[in-house]
Amino acid sequence: MVNVNIGIEDLDILLAEGIPEGSLILLVGNVGSGADLFAQQALYRQVENGVRCAYFAVEKPIDDVRLDMDAFQFKVQPYEEKGDWKFIYVDESIPIDVFQKILIENITEKRWTFLDSLSPIILRTNLTETIKMIKTVKLTARKNGGLHFIHLTHGMHDSQTETTLKHFVDGVFEFEFRPSIRGVGRSLTITKMKGVALEVETIPYRITSRGIAIETATRII
Secondary structure (H helix, E strand, C coil): CCEECCCCHHHHHHHCCCEECCEEEEEEECCCCCHHHHHHHHHHHHHHCCCCEEEEEECCCHHHHHHHHHCCCCCCHHHHHHCCEEEEEECCCCCHHHHHHHHHHHHHCCCEEEEECCHHHHHHCCHHHHHHHHHHHHHHHHHHCCEEEEEEECCCCCHHHHHHHHHHCCEEEEEEEEEECCEEEEEEEEEEECCCCCCCCEEEEEEECCEEEECCCCCCC
8 A cells, every 4th residue: 555645744744654545535624724725735735746636616716716825825827837736616507426527537637636615515415415426536536546635614514414424535634723822723633544543633733824834743653
């Protein structure tokens, strides 16, 4: 089994042996947690190193996403021009089977992918159809490699829906955003990762002008 680094330096140090290539990872976080920023940063570090990527913006204007990434110095336009980075807009008129086909095509092109976010898709279809798509995407990812991220907004779905989704993916990264005596507290907990023997640990992080910065040096094994 080949393992790969995410591209967020201090987190890669913590993970030590990396993450199995071909993994489908669910990023669960409430608004303001930085779960979407995490995937943006991970994909941007990959495209800098010559890995092709595809960003699926579900009902989010691509210009807005590009501006958000520019704010953290994730300037993807040069990579778009070369074809190494693709933005794909997914509006509510696109049937889930058509969207699934486009997503699969990009994974088979050996691109890392980010689906931002799964929540609108669940709300306008149903959980059964969503799970069918996740199963197909997971199998395709295992055959073609890369890492593939799906963002789920915490609080938009009931606990049973979240638990079901966590069951069917390879990895679960949970982002928490809460007030603290210092102003804002953010933490990441990796609660599941296929092929990795890990001890569940809460990892504090900050959002800086350059993206997410991990605040601990304790290795996860």
